[in-house]
Amino acid sequence: MFVDSHAHLFFKDFENDLDDVIKRAQDAGVEYIINPGTDIPTSKKSIELAEKYDMIYAGVGFHPHDASKADNKSLEEIERLSHHPKVVAIGEIGLDYHYDFAPREKQREVFSQQIDIAVKRNLPIIIHSREAEEDTLQIVEEKVKANPEWRKNLVQPHSRYPSPKGVFHCFPGDSKMAWKVINWGFYISLPGFVTFPNKPTRPNSMVEVAQNVSAEHILLETDSPYLSPAPFRGKRNEPSNIPFIAQKIAELQGLSVEDIGRASNFGVLNLFGVGKYPEPTIAYKLKNSLYLNITIRCNADCVFCDRKGEAVIKGHNLKIEKEPTSKEVIQAIGDPTKYNEIVFCGFGEPTIRFDVVKEVSSWVKKNGGKVRLNTDGHGSVINHRNIVPELVGLVDSVSISLNSIDPKQYGELMRLDGQKYFPAMIDFAKECVKHKLDTTMTIVELDEVDEQKAREFVEKEIGAKFRNRPFF
Ligand code: SF4
Ligand SMILES: [Zn+2]
Structure with a gap:
C-alpha cells in the first residue's frame, strides 16, 4: 500500500476521467492522495475533492507562481480554509526562481506569511523550492528556530526525531541538504524524476539522494499531472504511477517495494496524520x-x-x-x-x-x-x-x-x-x-x-x- 503525498487532481487535466484515475490509483495500491492547492480557487477545489473522495486529503495555500494573488484578505481565507477537517497541511508554498512568475520579494513575503499560518494552526507545510534553495532554507530555518513549539506536541518525549514540520516536495537538493532539513523535522519527497537515467554526463541528483537518505525520511509523490516517471515520460501523470517510483527507490536503497511503501506511509502518518498507526509486531x-x-x-x-x-x-x-x-x-x-x-x-x-x-x-x-x-x-x-x-x-x-x-x-x-x-x-x-x-x-x-x-x-x-x- 502506498500514499501519493503530492498530486493536483483539481487541474483541468483530470476533468473528464477523475473517477477512472481514482480507481486506477486504488488498483495500483494507492490508499491515500494528498492534494495541495495552489491558490484560493484550487484550495477550495481540493477541499471539495477531499469531501467527495474518502482517500483524498487537502492542502491549502498559495504556490509561489501565484504569490502575486495573495493579500491579507486571501491569506485570511487560507487560514479559514485550513480549519476544514480534511485539510492536513498548508501548501503548496515556497519559492520558484526558475520561472519567476511573481516578484521574488513578494514570493518570500507570502511564503513567510503562510508558514506563520501553519505555525498558528500547528499544521505542517508542503514546500516547493526551485532554483531558490538558499532563500528557502534561510526562511525555513528562521521559522523553525523562532517557533520551538511548532508541532512539538506530536513527538513522544524520548523520540530522537525532531517534530515533523513539513516536506520538501520534489526535493531539489543533494543528500547533504537533505540531512540538514531532516534535522529540522522535514521529510523529503521524491517524484518520477528519480526514475530518470543517471549518467556521468548528466547526473541525476535525486538518485544520489535516494541512495543516501534513509527510507524513513522519504515520501513518495507523483506531482500529477506533471513529472511522469520514466515509462510515461511526457504523458499526463497520475497517482497510479506511484509503484514505479517506489520500485526505483527500493532498488537504490537495497530494500523491497513493501519496505519503501511501509516506511513512507509511516512518514505520511507522522507528518499529516493520514493513515493507521501500525500494530506492534514481534x-x-x-x-x-x-x-x-x-x-x-x-x-x-x-x-x-x-x-x-x-x-x-x-x-x-x-x-x-x-x-x-x-x-x-x-x-x-x-x-x-x-x-x-x-x-x-x-x-x-x-x-x-x-x-x-x-x-x-x-x-x-x-x-x-x-x-x-x-x-x-x-x-x-x-x-x-x-x-x-x-x-x-x-x-x-x-x-x-x-x-x-x-x-x-x-x-x-x-x-x-x-x-x-x-x-x-x-x-x-x-x-x-x-x-x-x-x-x-x-x-x-x-x-x-x-x-x-x-x-x-x-x-x-x-x-x-x-x-x-x-x-x-
Ligand atoms: S537497543 Fe541497542 S541502540 Fe538501543 S539502547 Fe540498547 S544497545 Fe543502544
Ligand atoms: Zn505541486
Missing part, C-alpha cells in the same frame, strides 16, 4: 530477512536509539507491551527457509532473554534457517557467565554494536559505565571470533566518531568485519 520483515523483536528492554540507553520514543523502524512498530514466549516467536516465524536469515534485532538487547534466543535459534537451525544475533555485546555481563560457547551451533553470525573505540565516548553514547562495559564488549567480540562465529562490528555514523580508526581496530585487533550504519 517478527518483522525487511528485504528478505525476518527480524525478531523479543524485548524492548536494554541495559543501555544510546543517544541515537528511539527505544523510548516511538520505536518504529521502516513502518514496523516494535513497541510491544508484553514480551513474547519462545512458542509465540516460533509461530510468528513460520517457515524459516523463506528468509535469507532470521535476525534477533529490535529496540532492546536480545541477550536479556538469552533462554528465548537459544530456544528459538535451536528451532530455526533444526528447520533449515540461518540465525544472526544483533547485540550490544554485553550478554556475558548480563547473564553472569561467558555465553559465547553456548551460541556455537545456534547462531551463524553475530553483529556487535561497537559504537566507539574510546571507552569514555562509548559510555557517553550508550549512557552507561564505559570503563566497565567497553572491555566487556571487546571480550565478547574476541570470544565470538575465537569460536569462529561470523562476527561483524558496527558503528553509527556520527561526526564525533572516527570511522577510519574504528575500522582499523575491528579488522586488525579483533579480526572481525566492519560496517557503519547511518545515524537516522
Whole structure:
C-alpha cells in the first residue's frame, strides 16, 4: 500500500476521467492522495475533492507562481480554509526562481506569511523550492528556530526525531541538504524524476539522494499531472504511477517495494496524520530477512536509539507491551527457509532473554534457517557467565554494536559505565571470533566518531568485519 503525498487532481487535466484515475490509483495500491492547492480557487477545489473522495486529503495555500494573488484578505481565507477537517497541511508554498512568475520579494513575503499560518494552526507545510534553495532554507530555518513549539506536541518525549514540520516536495537538493532539513523535522519527497537515467554526463541528483537518505525520511509523490516517471515520460501523470517510483527507490536503497511503501506511509502518518498507526509486531520483515523483536528492554540507553520514543523502524512498530514466549516467536516465524536469515534485532538487547534466543535459534537451525544475533555485546555481563560457547551451533553470525573505540565516548553514547562495559564488549567480540562465529562490528555514523580508526581496530585487533550504519 502506498500514499501519493503530492498530486493536483483539481487541474483541468483530470476533468473528464477523475473517477477512472481514482480507481486506477486504488488498483495500483494507492490508499491515500494528498492534494495541495495552489491558490484560493484550487484550495477550495481540493477541499471539495477531499469531501467527495474518502482517500483524498487537502492542502491549502498559495504556490509561489501565484504569490502575486495573495493579500491579507486571501491569506485570511487560507487560514479559514485550513480549519476544514480534511485539510492536513498548508501548501503548496515556497519559492520558484526558475520561472519567476511573481516578484521574488513578494514570493518570500507570502511564503513567510503562510508558514506563520501553519505555525498558528500547528499544521505542517508542503514546500516547493526551485532554483531558490538558499532563500528557502534561510526562511525555513528562521521559522523553525523562532517557533520551538511548532508541532512539538506530536513527538513522544524520548523520540530522537525532531517534530515533523513539513516536506520538501520534489526535493531539489543533494543528500547533504537533505540531512540538514531532516534535522529540522522535514521529510523529503521524491517524484518520477528519480526514475530518470543517471549518467556521468548528466547526473541525476535525486538518485544520489535516494541512495543516501534513509527510507524513513522519504515520501513518495507523483506531482500529477506533471513529472511522469520514466515509462510515461511526457504523458499526463497520475497517482497510479506511484509503484514505479517506489520500485526505483527500493532498488537504490537495497530494500523491497513493501519496505519503501511501509516506511513512507509511516512518514505520511507522522507528518499529516493520514493513515493507521501500525500494530506492534514481534517478527518483522525487511528485504528478505525476518527480524525478531523479543524485548524492548536494554541495559543501555544510546543517544541515537528511539527505544523510548516511538520505536518504529521502516513502518514496523516494535513497541510491544508484553514480551513474547519462545512458542509465540516460533509461530510468528513460520517457515524459516523463506528468509535469507532470521535476525534477533529490535529496540532492546536480545541477550536479556538469552533462554528465548537459544530456544528459538535451536528451532530455526533444526528447520533449515540461518540465525544472526544483533547485540550490544554485553550478554556475558548480563547473564553472569561467558555465553559465547553456548551460541556455537545456534547462531551463524553475530553483529556487535561497537559504537566507539574510546571507552569514555562509548559510555557517553550508550549512557552507561564505559570503563566497565567497553572491555566487556571487546571480550565478547574476541570470544565470538575465537569460536569462529561470523562476527561483524558496527558503528553509527556520527561526526564525533572516527570511522577510519574504528575500522582499523575491528579488522586488525579483533579480526572481525566492519560496517557503519547511518545515524537516522
Ligand atoms: S544497545 Fe541497542 S537497543 Fe540498547 S539502547 Fe543502544 S541502540 Fe538501543
Ligand atoms: Zn505541486
